[in-house]
Amino acid sequence: MATVTFVLSGLLILMACVKADRVRSWRESWNPSAPDVSDGAFIAARVLLVAMAVGGVVVGLQGLKVQDDVGWSDDELTSAVKGATASLDGSTVHGGPFEADSPADFEGEYAIKVEQEIVEYGDGGAPQFGVDAELAGEPTADQARYAITADGAGAWFCMDVKRTHTGFIETVAPGGLGRTVKLPKFTYAVSSRTGEC
Known part of the structure; x- marks a missing residue:
């Protein structure tokens, strides 16, 4: 479970690193009539993605601690x-x-x-x-x-x-x-x- 959480957190960080221009071009190719997304929306999305990734890392670390406490080494x-x-x-x-x-x-x-x-x-x-x-x-x-x-x-x-x-x-x-x-x-x-x- 902790491994899955760490992988998902890594994917969220990668999503936060995608440039706004690239997202705009993908969006335009899928739906040319969609309204343009502001730079403020991209910043908010990046902050949200990074916060979710940090939360995932914390949950993963707690899962590792619980797993260690439950089993014998x-x-x-x-x-x-x-x-x-x-x-x-x-x-x-x-x-x-x-x-x-x-x-x-x-x-x-x-x-x-x-x-x-x-x-x-x-x-x-x-x-x-x-x-x-x-x-x-x-x-x-x-x-x-x-x-x-x-x-x-x-x-x-x-x-x-x-x-x-x-x-x-x-x-x-x-x-x-x-x-x-x-x-x-x-x-x-x-x-x-x-x-x-």
């Missing part, structure tokens, strides 16, 4: 994926008392967490939406791979996630009158690379 996505990978790598999660052997929720909860981390690590110019972390292949109980893309960016990333059961923690059971329970502790190893999975 490759650099923004690269930086955000690196930051999210560093943040997620080594992170720990505590499961419920009966979840030591249950599979990780790679299709739902963890995919959302990956997307949120990438958005969080996007720099100030990156939008707060448009990131997609889609499972690449079938996840196992403790391992998954995500294909990372973002609206507007041509870059792709592949994120590998591995969950390891690293022990238990003891905590007071809610409403358990001082009884303690053991909760499984999981640690995530996360890495990412450029390209499709």
Whole structure:
């Protein structure tokens, strides 16, 4: 859209540069009986054409700014994926008392967490939406791979996630009158690379 606006603005400037004598001769060849156009009318037309061209340039620049704010660039996505990978790598999660052997929720909860981390690590110019972390292949109980893309960016990333059961923690059971329970502790190893999975 911005390109079309810039082209139209350029055409308006070219129209403003056409000499009055040339316009008068074209007009006379098309309609010989038409009344003559004064020099003041040509000046007013030139001022109007230049003003419209300037307005078109301003609208085009605003369109470019809006387009930049709406989409991710490759650099923004690269930086955000690196930051999210560093943040997620080594992170720990505590499961419920009966979840030591249950599979990780790679299709739902963890995919959302990956997307949120990438958005969080996007720099100030990156939008707060448009990131997609889609499972690449079938996840196992403790391992998954995500294909990372973002609206507007041509870059792709592949994120590998591995969950390891690293022990238990003891905590007071809610409403358990001082009884303690053991909760499984999981640690995530996360890495990412450029390209499709």
